[in-house]
Amino acid sequence: SSELTQDPAVSVALGQTVRITCQGDSLRSYYASWYQQKAGQAPILVIYPKNNRPSGIPDRFSGSSSGNTASLTITGAQAEDEADYYCSSRYNNGNHWLFGGGTKLTVL
Amino acid sequence: QVQLQESGPGLVKPSETLSLTCTVSGDSVTSDNYYWSWIRQPPGKGLEWIGYIYDIGRTNYHPSLKSRVTISVDTSKNQFSLKLTSVTAADTAVYFCACLMIRGADNWFDPWGQGTLVTVSS
Numbered sequence: 001s002s003e004l005t006q007d008p009a010v011s012v013a014l015g016q017t018v019r020i021t022c023q024g025d026s027l028r029s030y031y032a033s034w035y036q037q038k039a040g041q042a043p044i045l046v047i048y049p050k051n052n053r054p055s056g057i058p059d060r061f062s063g064s065s066s067g068n069t070a071s072l073t074i075t076g077a078q079a080e081d082e083a084d085y086y087c088s089s090r091y092n093n094g095n096h097w098l099f100g101g102g103t104k105l106t107v108l
Numbered sequence: 109q110v111q112l113q114e115s116g117p118g119l120v121k122p123s124e125t126l127s128l129t130c131t132v133s134g135d136s137v138t139s140d141n142y143y144w145s146w147i148r149q150p151p152g153k154g155l156e157w158i159g160y161i162y163d164i165g166r167t168n169y170h171p172s173l174k175s176r177v178t179i180s181v182d183t184s185k186n187q188f189s190l191k192l193t194s195v196t197a198a199d200t201a202v203y204f205c206a207c208l209m210i211r212g213a214d215n216w217f218d219p220w221g222q223g224t225l226v227t228v229s230s
Binding site: 029030031033035041042043044045048049050054086088089090095096097098099100101102 | 157208
């Protein structure tokens with residue numbers, strides 16, 4: 001498959017833990033990166049391979065991977081984490097890049 | 109720290125050519141640290157990688173857009189540009205420039221420009 005599949009929407013209660021998943025064959029060869037996009041803004045990188053956080057990203061964000069699935073976990077979700085989250089990976093033929101369809105996270 | 113800023117017309121007529129520029133600050137477009145990339149997002153939809161330019165002249169484009177896309181570099185202005193020919197309403201999107209980092213099997217996009225909306229309409 002040349003796709004990365006994400007659940008369209010996920011919700012979490014304030015302060016609870018949520019996992020957002022991304023599935024695709026390319027993830028067996030390449031690690032995913034994860035992006036947060038708030039309404040009207042550009043995406044920002046929150047997790048890069050191998051499950052590292054850029055400077056300034058809170059440590060409640062973490063990443064993991066197994067087989068064809070990558071996961072973004074937010075431990076103790078905050079109101080400001082409400083956003084769309086996208087995974088990305090290199091296509092498994094190495095020639096182009098893919099994005100998942102995005103997951104809209106609602107913090108209740 | 110690299111910063112990116114897109115610029116260009118916000119309205120393009122069908123069948124014409126979309127042209128956008130990304131101005132780079134904080135590094136040189138001749139740097140081999142980055143693959144200078146374009147990504148787009150149709151209104152209300154997800155992200156789509158368009159392509160990149162590396163090492164001034166080496167390019168790689170999304171297979172579905174390859175026949176219509178050209179990415180180039182202007183070293184004198186420290187900019188890289190996107191041209192998309194024969195546009196239709198389906199090309200209406202926010203266009204982002206971004207730095208693609210490739211480190212072996214690891215890769216990620218960071219940073220991103222703020223994005224610019226291009227509408228294709230007569």
